[in-house]
Amino acid sequence: MRIGIYPGSFDPLTNGHLDIIERSRGICDRLVVAIAINREKQPLFTVDERLEIINHIYKDDSSLEVVSFSGLLVEFCKSQGIHYIIRGVRNITDFEYEMTNASVNNKLAPEIETIFLMTKGEYAFISSKMVKEIASYNGDLTSLVPQFVIQKIQNKYSSIRR
Numbered sequence: 478m479r480i481g482i483y484p485g486s487f488d489p490l491t492n493g494h495l496d497i498i499e500r501s502r503g504i505c506d507r508l509v510v511a512i513a514i515n516r517e518k519q520p521l522f523t524v525d526e527r528l529e530i531i532n533h534i535y536k537d538d539s540s541l542e543v544v545s546f547s548g549l550l551v552e553f554c555k556s557q558g559i560h561y562i563i564r565g566v567r568n569i570t571d572f573e574y575e576m577t578n579a580s581v582n583n584k585l586a587p588e589i590e591t592i593f594l595m596t597k598g599e600y601a602f603i604s605s606k607m608v609k610e611i612a613s614y615n616g617d618l619t620s621l622v623p624q625f626v627i628q629k630i631q632n633k634y635s636s637i638r639r
Contacts, residue, residue: 481505481561481592484513484550487527488520489626490534491608493600497565498541500594507540509559514547521609521633533625551586560589567596567604 483501487494487510501508512527522530524545531543546553550562562582564575572593579591608621612630619627 478506479504479561480507480509480557480559481563482509482511482550482554482557482559483563483565484511484546486515486518486520486605487512487531488518488522488605489608489622489630490527490530491600491603491605491622491626492620493565493567493596493603495534495623496597496600497563497594498535501563502540504563504592505561507542508563509557510535510541510543511550511553512543512545513550514545522629526629530626530629534623549585551582551589554589555586562589562591564591564593565596566593567601 481501481504483498485494498508498510510531512524512531514524520527528543528545535541535543554560554562562579564579566572566575575591575593579593582589582591603621608618608630611621612618612634615634618630622630
């Protein structure tokens with residue numbers, strides 16, 4: 478069985494993330510979407526909220542599992558029997574960053590392969606950071622994130638502004 482992992486912060490989940498998830502499902506028999514807990518970042522959504530959002534979007538899909546993890550990605554992969562790390566790449570800056578990570582991961586766990594998927598052109602400009610910036614000014618998010626995520630973002634910013 479080909480088990481892949483698509484790790485990220487998903488804060489928030491964007492249409493670009495959904496595109497990579499959908500295309501990854503064609504590569505893997507089972508896909509794990511893994512929310513990385515990064516102590517260096519100050520996320521908008523808690524890990525539990527991000528798990529809820531992704532689980533809501535994929536509630537009827539038994540071939541996809543949503544989890545969170547901390548620590549080294551390759552160690553998590555080894556513990557779960559995962560042999561493919563899937564990374565979305567939007568531009569040359571992403572590629573350089575991801576190539577460095579893939580090289581380190583390969584050194585630590587040569588049995589785990591990294592697969593780069595180029596983001597489709599219509600999603601190449603979308604980043605979670607940009608989505609949060611637009612949302613902070615109450616901008617239109619309809620082409621950037623799913624409707625369910627828009628509602629969650631609006632609720633989050635409403636409570637922050639109070």
